[in-house]
């Protein structure tokens with residue numbers, strides 16, 4: 001009964017965040033349970049070869065489903081059961097009670113990645129709150145203390161991103177730099193969400209089209225430099241640290257933790273701007289690990305966090321439309 005009612009809420013569940021906004025999750029209703037799986041065509045093999053961001057995104061989706069169901073009064077629980085051969089992370093099943101969460105569907109709907117200017121970073125109380133969320137699952141949230149080093153690492157990570165043709169090709173396939181793009185309202189990263197003016201979006205389109213020819217002539221360096229430093233836009237950089245020995249199922253669990261930290265920030269009037277390139281590039285991930293005194297494999301996610309000076313545009317979804325409701 002509760003699972004049948006849950007079906008109507010799925011468009012809201014799709015507001016979950018995912019890397020490059022690929023929305024890789026798939027729900028499959030089977031009798032009295034719902035399989036939570038993924039479609040490999042929506043993974044990011046070039047930029048996320050280990051699948052870390054895929055698993056974080058799937059965990060984010062699971063947590064979002066549970067919050068949305070609880071808000072509607074439905075008794076649904078998640079049973080983790082990560083199986084790569086079946087491309088599933090687990091099952092949504094009828095539960096004895098509503099999922100216990102301080103968050104609600106309105107927060108799911110209004111939370112956004114914010115890539116713009118922040119007037120302030122998180123204060124000590126907010127950092128302690130998100131750290132407590134991660135600690136409850138055996139992890140931690142750490143603030144990166146050295147802004148100068150961070151700036152240097154970000155430049156290295158950006159250059160690394162743009163130096164790899166397969167990563168650039170994959171990014172390009174998820175960029176929606178003009179409203180004329182057929183998938184503009186469905187998925188990917190729009191010019192608006194990236195905060196690009198019409199001229200900037202056109203320049204990036206042109207540069208990416210010329211990439212195969214200009215790559216050896218220094219285009220990767222130019223692209224990295226042209227993207228500017230998000231650190232100049234304010235806020236503090238926070239790292240989500242997993243427990244020692246976090247395995248694939250643990251990364252899915254930490255996708256759930258990631259959602260709880262983002263909703264904790266959102267409830268406090270703050271937002272996150274992920275900088276995954278810092279943990280994608282092994283050199284910068286190692287340097288960050290050394291800086292924080294944490295084994296690099298435990299660094300799961302990095303984001304600039306702060307109080308936005310203005311609203312962020314809503315990102316697209318394949319199901320449920322830009323804000324809400326089924327398209």
Ligand SMILES: Cc1cc2nc3c(=O)[nH]c(=O)nc-3n(C[C@H](O)[C@H](O)[C@H](O)COP(=O)(O)O)c2cc1C
Pocket residue numbers: 015016017018019020021052053054056057060111112113114115188189273274275276277314315
């Ligand atoms: C695991 C993960 C990694 C992400 N990495 C980045 C990133 O490196 N840079 C970025 O700008 N956004 C990143 N994002 C944010 C997504 O692009 C964003 O969630 C998606 O576009 C949907 O937008 P929304 O969060 O506003 O709903 C990441 C999100 C997730 C869940």
